[in-house]
Amino acid sequence: MLQLIARRLGHTALTLLAMSLAVFIGTNLLPGDVADALLGQAATPEATAALRTALHLNESAPLRYLHWLAGLMTGDFGQSLASHISVAQLIGSRLGNSLLLAGLTAALSIPVSLALGITAAVWRGTLFDRITAIGTIAAVSVPDFLVATVAVILFAVELQWFPALSTPRIASIPELFSSFTLPVLTLSLAVVAQMSRMTRAALVGILDSSYVEMARLKGLRPGRIVLRHALPNAAGPIANAAALSLSSLLGGVIIVEVVFNYPGLAKLMVDAVSTRDMPLIQACAMLFCLGYMVLVLLADICSIATNPRLRPA
Amino acid sequence: MGAQVEVAGLCIAARRASGAEADIVHDVSFSAAAGEVVALIGESGSGKTTTALALLGYARPGCRIRAGRIHVGGTDVRALRPADMPGFRGRRVSYIAQSAAAAFNPAHTLMQQVTEGAIIRGLSPRAAHIKAVGLFHSLALPDPDRIGRRYPHQVSGGQLQRVMAAMALMTDPELVVLDEPTTALDVTTQVEVLRAFRAAVRERGATAVYVSHDLAVVAQMADQIVVLRGGRVQEIGATARILSAPENPYTQSLLDAAPSIHTPPTAAKPPKPAPPVLEADALAASYGGPVGVPVLREIGLRLLPGAVLGVIGESGSGKSTLARVLTGLLPAHGGTVRLSGTVLPPAAADRTADQLRQMQIVFQMADTALNPAHSVGRLLARPLTFYHRMGGAARERRVAELLDMVRLPANLATRRPAELSGGQKQRVNLARALAADPALLICDEVTSALDTVVAAAVLDLLAELRRELGLAMVFISHDLATVRSIADDVMIMYAGRAVQYGSRAALARGPIHPYADLLAASVPELRTGWLDGLPPATEGTSPGAARVVANESCAFFDRCPVRLPGLCDTTPTPTQTLSTGATIRCTQPEAELLRLGSAITSAKATSAQPVT
Numbered sequence: 052m053l054q055l056i057a058r059r060l061g062h063t064a065l066t067l068l069a070m071s072l073a074v075f076i077g078t079n080l081l082p083g084d085v086a087d088a089l090l091g092q093a094a095t096p097e098a099t100a101a102l103r104t105a106l107h108l109n110e111s112a113p114l115r116y117l118h119w120l121a122g123l124m125t126g127d128f129g130q131s132l133a134s135h136i137s138v139a140q141l142i143g144s145r146l147g148n149s150l151l152l153a154g155l156t157a158a159l160s161i162p163v164s165l166a167l168g169i170t171a172a173v174w175r176g177t178l179f180d181r182i183t184a185i186g187t188i189a190a191v192s193v194p195d196f197l198v199a200t201v202a203v204i205l206f207a208v209e210l211q212w213f214p215a216l217s218t219p220r221i222a223s224i225p226e227l228f229s230s231f232t233l234p235v236l237t238l239s240l241a242v243v244a245q246m247s248r249m250t251r252a253a254l255v256g257i258l259d260s261s262y263v264e265m266a267r268l269k270g271l272r273p274g275r276i277v278l279r280h281a282l283p284n285a286a287g288p289i290a291n292a293a294a295l296s297l298s299s300l301l302g303g304v305i306i307v308e309v310v311f312n313y314p315g316l317a318k319l320m321v322d323a324v325s326t327r328d329m330p331l332i333q334a335c336a337m338l339f340c341l342g343y344m345v346l347v348l349l350a351d352i353c354s355i356a357t358n359p360r361l362r363p364a
Numbered sequence: 365m366g367a368q369v370e371v372a373g374l375c376i377a378a379r380r381a382s383g384a385e386a387d388i389v390h391d392v393s394f395s396a397a398a399g400e401v402v403a404l405i406g407e408s409g410s411g412k413t414t415t416a417l418a419l420l421g422y423a424r425p426g427c428r429i430r431a432g433r434i435h436v437g438g439t440d441v442r443a444l445r446p447a448d449m450p451g452f453r454g455r456r457v458s459y460i461a462q463s464a465a466a467a468f469n470p471a472h473t474l475m476q477q478v479t480e481g482a483i484i485r486g487l488s489p490r491a492a493h494i495k496a497v498g499l500f501h502s503l504a505l506p507d508p509d510r511i512g513r514r515y516p517h518q519v520s521g522g523q524l525q526r527v528m529a530a531m532a533l534m535t536d537p538e539l540v541v542l543d544e545p546t547t548a549l550d551v552t553t554q555v556e557v558l559r560a561f562r563a564a565v566r567e568r569g570a571t572a573v574y575v576s577h578d579l580a581v582v583a584q585m586a587d588q589i590v591v592l593r594g595g596r597v598q599e600i601g602a603t604a605r606i607l608s609a610p611e612n613p614y615t616q617s618l619l620d621a622a623p624s625i626h627t628p629p630t631a632a633k634p635p636k637p638a639p640p641v642l643e644a645d646a647l648a649a650s651y652g653g654p655v656g657v658p659v660l661r662e663i664g665l666r667l668l669p670g671a672v673l674g675v676i677g678e679s680g681s682g683k684s685t686l687a688r689v690l691t692g693l694l695p696a697h698g699g700t701v702r703l704s705g706t707v708l709p710p711a712a713a714d715r716t717a718d719q720l721r722q723m724q725i726v727f728q729m730a731d732t733a734l735n736p737a738h739s740v741g742r743l744l745a746r747p748l749t750f751y752h753r754m755g756g757a758a759r760e761r762r763v764a765e766l767l768d769m770v771r772l773p774a775n776l777a778t779r780r781p782a783e784l785s786g787g788q789k790q791r792v793n794l795a796r797a798l799a800a801d802p803a804l805l806i807c808d809e810v811t812s813a814l815d816t817v818v819a820a821a822v823l824d825l826l827a828e829l830r831r832e833l834g835l836a837m838v839f840i841s842h843d844l845a846t847v848r849s850i851a852d853d854v855m856i857m858y859a860g861r862a863v864q865y866g867s868r869a870a871l872a873r874g875p876i877h878p879y880a881d882l883l884a885a886s887v888p889e890l891r892t893g894w895l896d897g898l899p900p901a902t903e904g905t906s907p908g909a910a911r912v913v914a915n916e917s918c919a920f921f922d923r924c925p926v927r928l929p930g931l932c933d934t935t936p937t938p939t940q941t942l943s944t945g946a947t948i949r950c951t952q953p954e955a956e957l958l959r960l961g962s963a964i965t966s967a968k969a970t971s972a973q974p975v976t
Binding site: 259260261262264265266267268269270271272275279280283284357358359360 | 417420422424425449450451452453454455458459461463466467468469470471472473480481484515517531
């Protein structure tokens, strides 16, 4: 099993390397020149040329890539071109906020979607199952930005229950609720819908299996059958479903942070794109990749750990 | 103590896709006295499992016990409320399922699953553990003290089936329902499991309901037989009476179709001497490349046009691998295959279209071999276009001819596989192979998934095709009786090697390899008392998997009753040619093997004479 996990880690590292190349090429395809953008229209050709040299922009692309990669490995993400603060510092100030938002969303959506998925699978074909199915399809189909905008209009502007802008204040419970209710609910909607559907699908197949029938014929009570006989075998698929849903959160975060003007990582990245701040964009992109890879890795380790076949005899 | 069982007027309805309900079990009535074993026998779709599950008050999803009385030990099963179920189902009535591999939860250890039922009913985990180990001992499981720590995938099928029996007996049930508990097992394993089951049920005096399609197995286990067909009772009677004097024509047809190693083989005229259509020499194959796990070693064979070679062995013996190697699906890494004298490339991809056409394979599961989205006509037209570039009316005519050849009506061409019965699907599967116009058919367990009567009809068809078309066949099966009824030559495989290869007559006359003897002795006979008459397993031998041998010594050593310790297990086993012309791989001299009261040779003198 350890060997499997080690191999899985190796795959993750290779994928990250490939991603770094893609991110580098992608950001270099963006139109415009950083030196021109930084110095504005009044810049003299000499000044532009000097800045280019200072930023290593004259070097060949492969060389710049290697420089950047070496920096990444040692934790040096470079300096923001727009604010002249180190990228690491910029990200550090925002990362916690983003993790807080994502963590709160996960803490709400994982239990809710597990409960919904499990009950829908157990009561398959009932009215409850059908209502859940319709509700989740509807929730998946509505785009994040629409949900976020409608939520702001309804709850912040019309009803004025919550502020339209969200700030990471967690000093007291009421404060937490007032700043996070809207963004967390918006993000959770899509996650819960997706994850509960996948949980249900994973569990339905197992509830049809011979060993669940055997558990029934042993006279076990329904709760024990689901929790002890069906769920452990669904853990792998469910963990993977959770990882995929939560990783879609990374994309959702961008829209939600922008709509609610929340000072998170995604907002930082969007701002960096508008100022053409390459090192910042690249670092943010790599962080999102890393987040995704870690989620999928955790899900895989979870499937490996819950499958006795992959454990040493 | 066993419970008295009474079923009267039982009707079970199933909901069809259209939403309408229809009965699948009609007015079934039978009873069992305390401690009696009743067998429910029938083919697939006869309602035997559905009826048996009703004894636990259980109906599969989509089914409903609609009417009738089910009384088990004075309890009206249909009157039980869900809250009463844990005190009844799994406690007073327990169930042993057909496939232990599917019925055990892969995520928990065997011990957790065996003791679960007793522990939730108040037994202490410690006491439950001790009781389970005791049951493992009495069911003759290897390493009974520690086998419970393993996971289901870590023990063999036969062992798993016995662990399931332990699980069923943990709560000292009054009634045990056994649903085809040995169908998925090899014959040699089946004997061990049947013995263990019967001893365990008898010892406790429990009543048992034994569900099976195999009359010979049932004859060993049951006091009373209920014959079911299409959800209706055909005949009920004492086992001996049903076997000797069946009153119902359907029961008679079941008895007639049961394969037996005593039935004289269908007389086929011996193939004319001609250059062999298929020759293989020193074939070797392994999974995972030449350095991987060897699965086939030093296989040689020779097949004349129109001849049938039967290949027999238990699961894992390499018989299906041989089919895959001959057809090039798994390229051999050593040895040669010649088709009509030409050496074939090892991989199917490197063979010419004509070479591929001449050798066709028919797989065991027609369900998975036939594309469910295509009509029968399209399934048969495809090889005609591919191999013969046929089209239009000529192709349609040929499809009709092919259907006629396998005795199917021509209008079946518009149907899809899902609309056909199991036997019809296997015939289409066969027609698909015949469409290529092959010289050689490789049949891999083609009758194993079929009911007895249907299987017998497919075997007849194969014999006819061979006569009419002069087809040569490699017929692979785990069933000695089936192989003997159709093959001219027989190869017996064990652990990837041919331990005996020779004519059918040589196999019948003996001497034979000790493994062939064990196989023959393990085929249940259609008479009561066969299992009791079997000699107990030889002292010191252990049933189970083949021995992993590093050198060329004998893989059968651990199970062999005539082994020579210090010789068979250490030195390479020689291949000797017997006076019958058969070659066997065994260290014992021919005279010694002849003395071995061979089951085949002794049985030939009919069961009237006592076996000495």
